[in-house]
Amino acid sequence: MNFKxxxxxxxxxxxxSAVTAVSALNAFAEGESSGSAQSGxxxxxxxxxxxxxxxxxxxxxxxxxxxxxxxxxxxxAMQSNIEIGDEIVTIGGIVGMVIRKGDDNIVIETxxxxxxxxxKLWAVxxxxxxxxxxxxxxxxxxKGDSSALTSAAxxxxxxxxxxxxxxxxx
Numbered sequence: 318m319n320f321k322x323x324x325x326x327x328x329x330x331x332x333x334s335a336v337t338a339v340s341a342l343n344a345f346a347e348g349e350s351s352g353s354a355q356s357g358x359x360x361x362x363x364x365x366x367x368x369x370x371x372x373x374x375x376x377x378x379x380x381x382x383x384x385x386x387x388x389x390x391x392x393x394a395m396q397s398n399i400e401i402g403d404e405i406v407t408i409g410g411i412v413g414m415v416i417r418k419g420d421d422n423i424v425i426e427t428x429x430x431x432x433x434x435x436x437k438l439w440a441v442x443x444x445x446x447x448x449x450x451x452x453x454x455x456x457x458x459x460k461g462d463s464s465a466l467t468s469a470a471x472x473x474x475x476x477x478x479x480x481x482x483x484x485x486x487x
Contacts, residue, residue, distance in 0.1 A: 325381055395447065396438050399423065403446040407436060412445075 399405065403415045405425065413425030413434065424435050 406443045407440045408442045
């Protein structure tokens with residue numbers, strides 16, 4: 318996370334310096350030119366300035382705006398998939414278990430005295446229960462072990478138990 322922030326800051330500083338350098342070059346080129354050569358240089362430098370600005374905006378979009386929109390979409394999906402019984406963390410750092418869910422707010426239970434708080438859905442920053450489930454699923458898939466999946470799942474009666482129950486019914 319810190320590397321991304323540093324990289325974004327460096328790219329924005331680079332973008333500002335590039336714009337400043339291009340405009341300084343244009344001013345220098347216009348000052349030295351004379352006559353008909355001046356109009357050709359001005360047109361060429363104007364086009365190069367537009368191209369450099371367009372490149373800067375494209376870089377800014379791919380480095381800043383697009384990742385932010387992706388993160389917002391993931392956060393909205395996480396907030397809409399909260400279920401009763403999930404353990405959540407709010408943006409203020411409050412940890413609690415969801416006991417009731419409404420349209421735009423939820424009720425959580427916190428602490429040893431089981432205090433109840435009603436908070437807005439947008440204030441949820443992470444769903445720790447869902448994160449744990451995702452980690453377990455990834456670990457099980459990585460191992461390729463079906464025993465981990467069956468131990469986590471609710472298993473019906475085994476075949477021997479089913480046969481014995483049929484015999485008892487008959």
